[in-house]
Amino acid sequence: MTPKNQTLYHLPRLSPLSPHSPGSALPPRPSRRGSDSLLPLQIIIFEQENFQGHSHELNGPCPNLKETGVEKAGSVLVQAGPWVGYEQANCKGEQFVFEKGEYPRWDSWTSSRRTDSLSSLRPIKVDSQEHKIILYENPNFTGKKMEIIDDDVPSFHAHGYQEKVSSVRVQSGTWVGYQYPGYRGLQYLLEKGDYKDSSDFGAPHPQVQSVRRIRDMQWHQRGAFHPTN
Numbered sequence: 001m002t003p004k005n006q007t008l009y010h011l012p013r014l015s016p017l018s019p020h021s022p023g024s025a026l027p028p029r030p031s032r033r034g035s036d037s038l039l040p041l042q043i044i045i046f047e048q049e050n051f052q053g054h055s056h057e058l059n060g061p062c063p064n065l066k067e068t069g070v071e072k073a074g075s076v077l078v079q080a081g082p083w084v085g086y087e088q089a090n091c092k093g094e095q096f097v098f099e100k101g102e103y104p105r106w107d108s109w110t111s112s113r114r115t116d117s118l119s120s121l122r123p124i125k126v127d128s129q130e131h132k133i134i135l136y137e138n139p140n141f142t143g144k145k146m147e148i149i150d151d152d153v154p155s156f157h158a159h160g161y162q163e164k165v166s167s168v169r170v171q172s173g174t175w176v177g178y179q180y181p182g183y184r185g186l187q188y189l190l191e192k193g194d195y196k197d198s199s200d201f202g203a204p205h206p207q208v209q210s211v212r213r214i215r216d217m218q219w220h221q222r223g224a225f226h227p228t229n
Contacts, residue, residue: 131173
């Protein structure tokens with residue numbers, strides 16, 4: 001039962017992105033006989049655009065990219081992931097989600113185009129094949145709420161939810177939220193757990209207007225996520 005001070009928006013299941021849509025292709029899943037058969041984490045950072053210049057390979061968290069000898073990230077190649085990058089060292093500042101693929105320039109991994117700085121990275125733990133997230137209007141999981149199950153939602157407004165998002169409860173799966181509709185603006189990684197306030201997931205304001213799932217082995221032809229029209 002929904003409390004009187006809450007309105008529940010339970011989204012219908014949306015059609016998944018077509019596997020033949022540009023920027024949304026999914027490769028066949030590799031056979032897995034056990035945990036040892038999982039692909040290792042691997043991301044390569046190049047100092048120059050188009051995968052040129054000095055490079056460094058990462059297989060785990062990197063709190064300060066400059067300590068690896070890479071002065072500036074000009075392009076990124078993700079062999080196995082996914083990963084999250086940060087504008088500042090020690091995993092602070094604007095977030096950038098990287099999935100398997102090629103990122104030839106800084107503007108191919110940022111959806112806000114606010115900064116070209118990439119200073120730290122860490123792997124993302126993909127929680128499960130199932131995905132369920134609940135977004136709340138107010139802090140501490142109060143006010144109107146919207147529940148999403150196993151769907152990517154490019155626009156909350158299109159489904160009648162026009163409220164701010166001040167707290168989030170991720171019950172399963174791993175998600176990335178976006179400041180604006182169409183997967184644009186600042187990105188917010190939402191891993192399994194509770195976020196009592198928008199600052200807990202790195203948002204300067206309680207504004208999230210689109211969200212999508214991060215799925216194991218998902219990749220995109222040009223690296224960055226490009227929604228279909």
